[in-house]
Amino acid sequence: MNFHVMTLFPEMIEQGLSASIIGRARDKGFISFEATNIRDYSGDLRHHKVDDYTYGGGAGMLMQAQPIYDCYRHIADTIPDERRKCLRVIYVTPQGSVFDQNMAKEFSKEEDLIFLCGHYEGVDERVLEEIVTDYVSIGDYVLTGGELPAMVMIDAIARLVPGVLNNEESANTESFSNYLLEYPQYSRPEEWMGKKVPSILLSGDHKKVDDWRLEQSIERTKMRRPDLYEKWLIENPPKPPKKKRKRHIDRDDSQNSQ
Numbered sequence: 001m002n003f004h005v006m007t008l009f010p011e012m013i014e015q016g017l018s019a020s021i022i023g024r025a026r027d028k029g030f031i032s033f034e035a036t037n038i039r040d041y042s043g044d045l046r047h048h049k050v051d052d053y054t055y056g057g058g059a060g061m062l063m064q065a066q067p068i069y070d071c072y073r074h075i076a077d078t079i080p081d082e083r084r085k086c087l088r089v090i091y092v093t094p095q096g097s098v099f100d101q102n103m104a105k106e107f108s109k110e111e112d113l114i115f116l117c118g119h120y121e122g123v124d125e126r127v128l129e130e131i132v133t134d135y136v137s138i139g140d141y142v143l144t145g146g147e148l149p150a151m152v153m154i155d156a157i158a159r160l161v162p163g164v165l166n167n168e169e170s171a172n173t174e175s176f177s178n179y180l181l182e183y184p185q186y187s188r189p190e191e192w193m194g195k196k197v198p199s200i201l202l203s204g205d206h207k208k209v210d211d212w213r214l215e216q217s218i219e220r221t222k223m224r225r226p227d228l229y230e231k232w233l234i235e236n237p238p239k240p241p242k243k244k245r246k247r248h249i250d251r252d253d254s255q256n257s258q
Helices: 010-017 020-027 065-076 101-107 125-131 147-158 169-173 206-224 226-235 251-256
Strands: 002-007 032-037 051-053 061-063 088-098 112-117 134-137
Touching: 002 010, 002 065, 002 147, 010 020, 010 032, 010 147, 020 032, 020 147, 032 065, 065 112, 065 125, 088 101, 088 147, 101 147, 112 147, 134 147, 206 226
Parallel strands: 002 032, 002 112, 088 112, 088 134
Antiparallel strands: 051 061
């Protein structure tokens, strides 16, 4: 999978993603990521200026349309025609749909993703209309730029790409994979500061361990994220209790027993 980031601070993207699991995944060829400097496409050859005042007045500067569009065209032209037809361009903005695990799964199926990182008071609306397919936010707050949200999303998406995680089961059992938060986990030693590992995890009975983990996930979600618990309940409604079968006594047999 290939991540392309349009940014004013490419070094921020490169440094932030080159370490740990994501960096190793790139080294092994499971993913690639490239940060392209929008300033390289500025019409101002001296100062590489990419912003200007907004029409209608107001505070702050706005990123201009042409440098962003030319940057996008440069990236798109490096992508084969068959993949370019369905290319998704994500504009990182607090006005977008809130990013979640389901969105990460959806994006992880793409071969290429382009991220546009805004700055200042935002981006000229006309270039957004021209190139953007998805408006995405990581939460209801405002940051100084789109680089950090882009890295958050790339990290969440990349770890779902086959081969990125050493243990493929991890992505299927962790928090949000089915609306439930992850169950509590323990490692050695068996006792630490007077706290013992739950005995069920030492039993060797995998069925009981799985049942315990599910129970813990349900309780933890119910307590910490009732909104997710309600979604889980919709897909997993409680089963009605089984009715006890009444024993039928034949009338003749009842009389004969007297």
